Amino acid sequence: MSYKPLFSRALGADPKRLHFAAHSHHLWPDASFDGQVRAWAEANRYADRKWDVIFGEVVPKAQAHVARELKLPSADTVVFAPNTHDFLVRIVSAIEKKPVRILSTDGEFHSFRRQAARWEEAGEAVVTRVPIAPFDTFPARFLEAARAGGHDLIMVSQVFFRTGWMVEAFDELAALADPAGPWVVVDGYHGFMAAPTDLSRVADRVFFVTGGYKYAMSGEGAGILHAPPGFGRRPVVTGWFAEFGDLQGPPGGVGYTTDAGRFWGATFDSTPLYRFNAVRRMLDDADLTTADIAAHARGLQTLFSGAVSDRKAGRLSEAELLNPVDGKKPRARFLAFRHPDAQDWKARLQDANVITDVRDDVLRFGFGLYQDENDLGRLIEVCRRVL
Structure with a gap:
């Protein structure tokens, strides 16, 4: 299910952008x-x-x-x-x-x-x-x-x-x-x-x-x-x-x-x-709980980390994933990849209008309601192409 309609204003402000920094400056819903x-x-x-x-x-x-x-x-x-x-x-x-x-x-x-x-x-x-x-x-x-x-x-x-x-x-x-x-x-x-x-x-x-x-x-x-x-x-x-x-x-x-x-x-x-x-x-009206949102994000994290492991996302496979998806345990809403080139990777992704976040040598991808599997496919392709 897509929750993009809840974020029509934010997504419409830059339709070509892929915003995978929900852990940083989360996009604001229309509400x-x-x-x-x-x-x-x-x-x-x-x-x-x-x-x-x-x-x-x-x-x-x-x-x-x-x-x-x-x-x-x-x-x-x-x-x-x-x-x-x-x-x-x-x-x-x-x-x-x-x-x-x-x-x-x-x-x-x-x-x-x-x-x-x-x-x-x-x-x-x-x-x-x-x-x-x-x-x-x-x-x-x-x-x-x-x-x-x-x-x-x-x-x-x-x-x-x-x-x-x-x-x-x-x-x-x-x-x-x-x-x-x-x-x-x-x-x-x-x-x-x-x-x-x-x-x-x-x-x-x-x-x-x-x-x-x-x-x-x-x-x-x-x-x-x-x-x-x-x-x-x-x-x-x-x-x-x-x-x-x-x-x-x-x-x-x-x-x-x-x-x-x-x-x-x-x-x-x-x-x-x-x-x-x-x-x-808005969340009450949509019958969405934090557990629901976390499950949505976990599904995207699982797909993305799997693509990285399968070497489908460029050089990200060379990085150390600090917080792998582990069963159904509570977890952060972002994936943290450590690599000496993290700063350069973040810049390359930003040049491709993919917004992520970097802390020292750790590149972070954040996941939220306004992303779906189509966005994830685009993200994987951009990573393959520019990293």
Whole structure:
């Protein structure tokens, strides 16, 4: 079945393009355009009263969508920001010990990588990084380091952005979490709406940060945080929206709302949440779940990796596939090929109007709803011809 009609505007903007970077800048479905227009219309219809609509309707709907997606017990543990970096800074600011002792990996995304390095320079953090390679021993090595203690914050990706390797040790990490420390933060950017994610067993002990830019198909500006109750009650970095609601705090001091709203910032653009709600409504109307989309992507990944193995896709057969398709296990929505010529291959494909993504020596192909087997056939032929 083809889902291209859901993306007619994006596909029509460049009909000859083959966009296989759904893991990077996911094309936006038509529903997101409707959400964008609605945001403009309501901002101008309600003007100064628009925040009543945003916090009375738009935010609660978005919270409910996130809670349903992640199997959270309550939607009031969900809050939004323009990006996940905002949440990272606020979470760490709530840790009262200095320097903050952080356990993480050498495979985290740039927001954390850069910020953590700067905290170290400033003497505000001590960071221990567990190498993610070799991955077959990574879960055991990371858990051993976490259980050794001595950390205030444990930060790890659900899916590593460069390799596509997927971590499934959240129950074990959650068992170590405590409001007094350590806190566990999972970067779910490449997991949220990419693979079914059930946080129901760990929602009371684990932070989960993600956003709408990739598999949620909602574009920039929709950073998402699930904050477990009792963890990080009073972030030092805080905005005035965090004082709306049932407040707690020292007498005469700065009060914070008791739900996830304690991590709110200040005035923000609500348009991304309109887009997110519209996309989720589209998926509901089409009776599409994350599991359905993941299965569609897996089918395309299987065909493509098979063509590569059969030497039908040019020199890609010379590359190391870092995350092979393995049965029906949950997986990343992209294939990661490591080769010294990855940068050149990406450029060659782009010259042929095939959009992929490269990280150092890893060429990534991302798969989504707006691709079908005809697109895959064209992709294989272009790879054969230009690589």
